[in-house]
Amino acid sequence: MTADRFESLDPIIHSQIRLAVLSILISVKRADFNYLKRETGTTDGNLSTHLTKLEEVGYILVKKSFQGRKPLTTCSLTEKGRAAFTRYLKALESYISVEKK
Amino acid sequence: MPEKEDDMDEMQAREEIQLIKNMLEKTRKATAESGTLFVVWGVLIALALVGNYVLVYFKKYDWEWLNWVAVTIVGWVYSVIYGIRRERKDPTRTYIQMAARHLYIACGTGFLLVGIALPGLGVYSYEAIVVLIAAVSGILFFVMGGIYEWPFLKWAGLLWWAGAVGMSFLKRIENRMLIFTVLFIACYLVPSFILRSRYKKAKA
Numbered sequence: 001m002t003a004d005r006f007e008s009l010d011p012i013i014h015s016q017i018r019l020a021v022l023s024i025l026i027s028v029k030r031a032d033f034n035y036l037k038r039e040t041g042t043t044d045g046n047l048s049t050h051l052t053k054l055e056e057v058g059y060i061l062v063k064k065s066f067q068g069r070k071p072l073t074t075c076s077l078t079e080k081g082r083a084a085f086t087r088y089l090k091a092l093e094s095y096i097s098v099e100k101k
Numbered sequence: 102m103p104e105k106e107d108d109m110d111e112m113q114a115r116e117e118i119q120l121i122k123n124m125l126e127k128t129r130k131a132t133a134e135s136g137t138l139f140v141v142w143g144v145l146i147a148l149a150l151v152g153n154y155v156l157v158y159f160k161k162y163d164w165e166w167l168n169w170v171a172v173t174i175v176g177w178v179y180s181v182i183y184g185i186r187r188e189r190k191d192p193t194r195t196y197i198q199m200a201a202r203h204l205y206i207a208c209g210t211g212f213l214l215v216g217i218a219l220p221g222l223g224v225y226s227y228e229a230i231v232v233l234i235a236a237v238s239g240i241l242f243f244v245m246g247g248i249y250e251w252p253f254l255k256w257a258g259l260l261w262w263a264g265a266v267g268m269s270f271l272k273r274i275e276n277r278m279l280i281f282t283v284l285f286i287a288c289y290l291v292p293s294f295i296l297r298s299r300y301k302k303a304k305a
Contacts, residue, residue, distance in 0.1 A: 019117060023124035028132070028193045035192030039127050067189065089121070095114035 012057050013088045017042055017050045022085045025060060025077040033073035051075060059084055132195045133303045134249060136296030138180055138205065143293045145172045150282060166221075173217060180209065200248055208241040228274050231281040235265035242288065253295070257288040264288075 013019055020040045024031055037047050054060045059081030063074050077085070149172040156164050184202065188194075215233035219225065225233075243258025245251075264284040268277045 016117075016120060020120060020124050023121040024128050024193075027125055027128050028195045029199060031128075031193040035131070039124065039131075089118075092114045092117055095111055096118075 009091050010084055010088050012053060012059065013084060015050065017046065018054055019088075021047075021050060021054065021075070022059065022077065022081065022088075025075060026082065026085055028076075030063075030074045030076040033075070036075065054081070128193065128195065130303045132191075132193055132198055133300050134201060134245075134296055135300045136293055138183060139289075139293035140297055141179055141183075142176050143290050145176050146285065147290070148172065150285070153278075166217075170217060173213065177209070177213075180205075197248055201245065204241065204244050204248070208237055211237040211240070228277065231274075231277050232265050232268045235261050235268060235281065235284060238284075238289065239265065242292065254292055257292050260284065260288045 013022060017040050021036055024036060024039055033047070033051075036051075037044065040047065042050075051060065051062055055062050057080075058078055061076050061078055063076070065072050065074070149168055152168045152172075153165055156162070156168060191198075212234060215237060216230055220227050220230055239258045239261035241258070242254050242261060246254030246256075246258060261284060264280055268280050271277050271280065
Protein backbone atom coordinates (compact mmCIF):
# COMPACT_ATOMS: atom_id res chain seq x y z
CA MET A 1 0.00 0.00 0.00
CA THR A 2 1.43 3.36 -0.96
CA ALA A 3 0.71 6.74 0.51
CA ASP A 4 -0.61 8.08 -2.84
CA ARG A 5 -3.57 5.74 -2.55
CA PHE A 6 -4.78 7.92 0.28
CA GLU A 7 -6.36 11.29 -0.30
CA SER A 8 -4.28 14.07 1.18
CA LEU A 9 -5.55 15.64 4.38
CA ASP A 10 -6.02 19.38 4.67
CA PRO A 11 -3.33 20.43 7.19
CA ILE A 12 -5.51 23.28 8.44
CA ILE A 13 -8.23 20.87 9.55
CA HIS A 14 -5.80 18.15 10.62
CA SER A 15 -5.71 19.29 14.22
CA GLN A 16 -8.07 17.94 16.86
CA ILE A 17 -9.26 21.32 18.08
CA ARG A 18 -9.82 22.78 14.62
CA LEU A 19 -11.54 19.57 13.54
CA ALA A 20 -13.75 19.71 16.65
CA VAL A 21 -14.62 23.37 15.98
CA LEU A 22 -15.57 22.65 12.37
CA SER A 23 -17.56 19.57 13.43
CA ILE A 24 -19.66 21.80 15.69
CA LEU A 25 -20.02 24.60 13.15
CA ILE A 26 -21.08 22.21 10.37
CA SER A 27 -24.45 21.63 12.09
CA VAL A 28 -25.11 25.13 13.40
CA LYS A 29 -25.65 28.51 11.84
CA ARG A 30 -23.49 30.10 14.50
CA ALA A 31 -21.87 29.23 17.84
CA ASP A 32 -20.38 31.54 20.43
CA PHE A 33 -16.82 31.44 21.72
CA ASN A 34 -17.68 30.15 25.19
CA TYR A 35 -19.72 27.28 23.77
CA LEU A 36 -16.84 26.26 21.49
CA LYS A 37 -14.39 26.55 24.38
CA ARG A 38 -16.54 24.35 26.62
CA GLU A 39 -17.23 21.67 24.01
CA THR A 40 -13.64 21.44 22.79
CA GLY A 41 -12.25 21.52 26.34
CA THR A 42 -9.57 24.05 25.55
CA THR A 43 -8.40 27.41 26.87
CA ASP A 44 -9.27 30.93 25.68
CA GLY A 45 -5.83 31.53 24.20
CA ASN A 46 -5.57 28.15 22.51
CA LEU A 47 -9.01 28.40 20.98
CA SER A 48 -8.33 31.95 19.79
CA THR A 49 -5.19 30.75 18.00
CA HIS A 50 -7.07 27.96 16.24
CA LEU A 51 -9.99 30.21 15.31
CA THR A 52 -7.58 32.75 13.84
CA LYS A 53 -6.01 30.02 11.67
CA LEU A 54 -9.42 28.93 10.44
CA GLU A 55 -10.46 32.51 9.80
CA GLU A 56 -7.27 33.34 7.92
CA VAL A 57 -7.90 30.60 5.36
CA GLY A 58 -11.53 31.66 5.06
CA TYR A 59 -13.07 28.53 6.60
CA ILE A 60 -14.96 30.43 9.28
CA LEU A 61 -16.29 33.91 9.93
CA VAL A 62 -15.63 35.42 13.34
CA LYS A 63 -17.98 38.19 14.38
CA LYS A 64 -17.31 40.31 17.44
CA SER A 65 -20.17 42.23 18.99
CA PHE A 66 -21.65 43.15 22.35
CA GLN A 67 -24.50 41.57 24.27
CA GLY A 68 -25.42 44.36 26.62
CA ARG A 69 -22.04 45.32 28.02
CA LYS A 70 -20.43 41.91 27.56
CA PRO A 71 -18.33 41.25 24.46
CA LEU A 72 -19.67 38.40 22.35
CA THR A 73 -17.68 36.47 19.77
CA THR A 74 -19.63 34.24 17.42
CA CYS A 75 -18.30 31.93 14.74
CA SER A 76 -19.93 30.50 11.66
CA LEU A 77 -18.80 28.23 8.85
CA THR A 78 -18.27 29.69 5.38
CA GLU A 79 -19.07 27.89 2.13
CA LYS A 80 -15.32 27.41 1.64
CA GLY A 81 -15.10 25.88 5.12
CA ARG A 82 -18.05 23.59 4.45
CA ALA A 83 -16.47 22.36 1.21
CA ALA A 84 -13.11 21.83 2.94
CA PHE A 85 -14.75 19.89 5.77
CA THR A 86 -16.60 17.68 3.27
CA ARG A 87 -13.33 17.00 1.41
CA TYR A 88 -11.62 16.19 4.71
CA LEU A 89 -14.34 13.70 5.62
CA LYS A 90 -13.98 11.99 2.24
CA ALA A 91 -10.23 11.84 2.74
CA LEU A 92 -10.69 10.25 6.17
CA GLU A 93 -13.05 7.70 4.67
CA SER A 94 -10.44 6.83 2.06
CA TYR A 95 -8.05 5.80 4.83
CA ILE A 96 -10.62 3.47 6.28
CA SER A 97 -11.86 2.03 2.97
CA VAL A 98 -8.33 1.55 1.51
CA GLU A 99 -7.22 -0.28 4.66
CA LYS A 100 -10.22 -2.60 4.34
CA LYS A 101 -9.39 -3.57 0.70
CA MET B 102 -6.90 18.16 23.15
CA PRO B 103 -3.34 17.57 21.89
CA GLU B 104 -2.21 18.34 18.35
CA LYS B 105 -2.03 15.28 16.12
CA GLU B 106 0.94 14.10 14.16
CA ASP B 107 0.89 14.51 10.39
CA ASP B 108 0.94 10.83 9.59
CA MET B 109 -2.38 9.05 9.45
CA ASP B 110 -3.45 5.44 9.60
CA GLU B 111 -6.81 3.72 9.77
CA MET B 112 -6.90 3.89 13.57
CA GLN B 113 -6.32 7.63 13.57
CA ALA B 114 -8.87 8.12 10.81
CA ARG B 115 -11.43 6.25 12.90
CA GLU B 116 -10.54 8.36 15.95
CA GLU B 117 -11.09 11.54 13.97
CA ILE B 118 -14.42 10.32 12.64
CA GLN B 119 -15.40 9.42 16.21
CA LEU B 120 -14.42 12.95 17.31
CA ILE B 121 -16.66 14.43 14.60
CA LYS B 122 -19.54 12.17 15.70
CA ASN B 123 -19.03 13.16 19.36
CA MET B 124 -19.13 16.87 18.53
CA LEU B 125 -22.28 16.45 16.43
CA GLU B 126 -23.94 14.50 19.25
CA LYS B 127 -22.95 17.12 21.84
CA THR B 128 -24.41 19.87 19.67
CA ARG B 129 -27.60 17.87 19.15
CA LYS B 130 -28.02 17.46 22.91
CA ALA B 131 -27.14 21.08 23.65
CA THR B 132 -29.76 22.33 21.22
CA ALA B 133 -32.58 19.88 21.96
CA GLU B 134 -36.13 21.27 21.88
CA SER B 135 -37.01 22.36 25.43
CA GLY B 136 -40.75 21.94 24.96
CA THR B 137 -41.35 25.06 27.11
CA LEU B 138 -43.58 26.80 24.59
CA PHE B 139 -45.59 23.62 24.04
CA VAL B 140 -46.21 23.24 27.76
CA VAL B 141 -47.14 26.93 28.14
CA TRP B 142 -49.55 26.78 25.19
CA GLY B 143 -50.89 23.47 26.51
CA VAL B 144 -51.70 25.02 29.90
CA LEU B 145 -53.26 28.09 28.23
CA ILE B 146 -55.44 26.00 25.93
CA ALA B 147 -56.46 23.74 28.83
CA LEU B 148 -57.49 26.85 30.79
CA ALA B 149 -59.39 28.16 27.77
CA LEU B 150 -61.22 24.83 27.38
CA VAL B 151 -62.23 24.91 31.05
CA GLY B 152 -63.22 28.58 30.69
CA ASN B 153 -65.26 27.69 27.63
CA TYR B 154 -67.05 24.94 29.54
CA VAL B 155 -67.84 27.33 32.41
CA LEU B 156 -69.15 30.00 30.02
CA VAL B 157 -71.35 27.48 28.19
CA TYR B 158 -72.56 26.09 31.54
CA PHE B 159 -73.65 29.59 32.60
CA LYS B 160 -74.98 30.27 29.09
CA LYS B 161 -72.63 33.23 28.61
CA TYR B 162 -72.16 32.43 24.91
CA ASP B 163 -71.29 36.03 24.00
CA TRP B 164 -68.08 35.80 26.03
CA GLU B 165 -66.70 32.62 24.45
CA TRP B 166 -64.72 34.46 21.77
CA LEU B 167 -63.12 36.75 24.35
CA ASN B 168 -61.89 33.68 26.26
CA TRP B 169 -59.99 32.39 23.20
CA VAL B 170 -58.76 35.81 22.09
CA ALA B 171 -57.34 36.47 25.60
CA VAL B 172 -55.53 33.11 25.63
CA THR B 173 -54.17 33.72 22.13
CA ILE B 174 -52.86 37.18 23.00
CA VAL B 175 -51.20 35.94 26.21
CA GLY B 176 -49.71 32.96 24.34
CA TRP B 177 -48.36 35.03 21.45
CA VAL B 178 -46.86 37.71 23.69
CA TYR B 179 -45.17 35.04 25.82
CA SER B 180 -43.93 33.19 22.71
CA VAL B 181 -42.43 36.32 21.15
CA ILE B 182 -40.67 37.34 24.38
CA TYR B 183 -39.45 33.76 24.93
CA GLY B 184 -38.20 33.55 21.33
CA ILE B 185 -36.27 36.83 21.55
CA ARG B 186 -34.71 35.86 24.89
CA ARG B 187 -33.63 32.45 23.57
CA GLU B 188 -32.21 34.05 20.45
CA ARG B 189 -30.04 36.24 22.67
CA LYS B 190 -29.09 33.61 25.24
CA ASP B 191 -28.50 30.48 23.15
CA PRO B 192 -24.81 29.90 22.51
CA THR B 193 -25.64 28.26 19.19
CA ARG B 194 -28.29 28.42 16.54
CA THR B 195 -28.74 25.16 14.65
CA TYR B 196 -30.45 24.70 11.30
CA ILE B 197 -32.91 22.37 13.04
CA GLN B 198 -33.82 25.15 15.48
CA MET B 199 -34.28 27.57 12.60
CA ALA B 200 -36.54 25.11 10.76
CA ALA B 201 -38.53 24.48 13.97
CA ARG B 202 -38.87 28.21 14.68
CA HIS B 203 -40.29 28.84 11.21
CA LEU B 204 -42.65 25.91 11.64
CA TYR B 205 -43.89 27.34 14.97
CA ILE B 206 -44.43 30.78 13.44
CA ALA B 207 -46.21 29.29 10.42
CA CYS B 208 -48.49 27.05 12.49
CA GLY B 209 -49.05 29.78 15.11
CA THR B 210 -50.21 32.09 12.33
CA GLY B 211 -52.29 29.24 10.93
CA PHE B 212 -54.02 28.78 14.31
CA LEU B 213 -54.66 32.51 14.50
CA LEU B 214 -56.19 32.53 11.01
CA VAL B 215 -58.35 29.40 11.23
CA GLY B 216 -59.28 29.86 14.88
CA ILE B 217 -60.05 33.55 15.11
CA ALA B 218 -59.56 35.69 11.99
CA LEU B 219 -61.36 33.67 9.30
CA PRO B 220 -64.44 32.69 11.35
CA GLY B 221 -64.51 36.29 12.66
CA LEU B 222 -64.68 37.49 9.05
CA GLY B 223 -67.55 35.08 8.43
CA VAL B 224 -65.64 32.79 6.04
CA TYR B 225 -67.06 29.73 7.82
CA SER B 226 -69.10 28.94 10.90
CA TYR B 227 -67.64 28.53 14.39
CA GLU B 228 -68.45 24.80 14.35
CA ALA B 229 -65.68 24.30 11.78
CA ILE B 230 -62.95 25.83 13.96
CA VAL B 231 -61.97 22.66 15.85
CA VAL B 232 -61.76 20.68 12.59
CA LEU B 233 -59.37 23.18 11.04
CA ILE B 234 -57.36 23.60 14.25
CA ALA B 235 -56.91 19.80 14.28
CA ALA B 236 -55.72 19.89 10.65
CA VAL B 237 -53.08 22.58 11.43
CA SER B 238 -52.04 20.68 14.59
CA GLY B 239 -51.48 17.62 12.40
CA ILE B 240 -49.06 19.63 10.23
CA LEU B 241 -47.26 20.96 13.32
CA PHE B 242 -46.71 17.57 14.94
CA PHE B 243 -45.99 15.60 11.77
CA VAL B 244 -43.30 18.05 10.61
CA MET B 245 -41.85 18.29 14.13
CA GLY B 246 -41.61 14.49 14.18
CA GLY B 247 -39.63 14.69 10.93
CA ILE B 248 -37.34 17.50 12.09
CA TYR B 249 -36.53 15.91 15.45
CA GLU B 250 -36.61 12.33 14.07
CA TRP B 251 -39.20 11.26 16.62
CA PRO B 252 -41.86 8.91 15.14
CA PHE B 253 -44.17 9.41 18.14
CA LEU B 254 -44.75 13.02 17.05
CA LYS B 255 -45.47 11.88 13.51
CA TRP B 256 -48.11 9.51 14.86
CA ALA B 257 -49.57 12.37 16.90
CA GLY B 258 -49.75 14.38 13.67
CA LEU B 259 -51.51 11.53 11.85
CA LEU B 260 -53.99 11.20 14.73
CA TRP B 261 -54.74 14.94 14.56
CA TRP B 262 -55.52 14.58 10.85
CA ALA B 263 -57.64 11.49 11.45
CA GLY B 264 -59.43 13.42 14.20
CA ALA B 265 -60.05 16.35 11.83
CA VAL B 266 -61.70 14.00 9.34
CA GLY B 267 -63.64 12.22 12.12
CA MET B 268 -64.91 15.49 13.62
CA SER B 269 -66.17 16.67 10.23
CA PHE B 270 -68.70 13.79 10.31
CA LEU B 271 -70.08 14.95 13.67
CA LYS B 272 -72.70 17.65 13.44
CA ARG B 273 -73.05 18.65 17.09
CA ILE B 274 -70.38 21.06 18.38
CA GLU B 275 -70.44 19.33 21.81
CA ASN B 276 -69.34 16.04 20.20
CA ARG B 277 -66.65 17.77 18.19
CA MET B 278 -65.37 19.47 21.33
CA LEU B 279 -65.26 16.13 23.13
CA ILE B 280 -63.14 14.55 20.38
CA PHE B 281 -60.98 17.68 20.28
CA THR B 282 -60.37 17.49 24.05
CA VAL B 283 -59.33 13.82 23.80
CA LEU B 284 -57.00 14.64 20.89
CA PHE B 285 -55.63 17.61 22.78
CA ILE B 286 -54.74 15.49 25.81
CA ALA B 287 -53.37 12.48 23.87
CA CYS B 288 -51.71 14.22 20.93
CA TYR B 289 -50.71 17.55 22.41
CA LEU B 290 -50.30 17.49 26.19
CA VAL B 291 -48.72 14.03 26.38
CA PRO B 292 -46.10 14.67 23.63
CA SER B 293 -45.38 18.14 25.09
CA PHE B 294 -44.63 16.79 28.54
CA ILE B 295 -42.56 13.91 27.09
CA LEU B 296 -40.63 16.49 25.02
CA ARG B 297 -39.98 18.49 28.17
CA SER B 298 -38.89 15.41 30.09
CA ARG B 299 -36.55 14.30 27.26
CA TYR B 300 -35.00 17.76 27.26
CA LYS B 301 -34.40 17.66 31.01
CA LYS B 302 -32.81 14.20 30.68
CA ALA B 303 -30.58 15.37 27.82
CA LYS B 304 -29.44 18.37 29.86
CA ALA B 305 -28.84 16.33 33.04
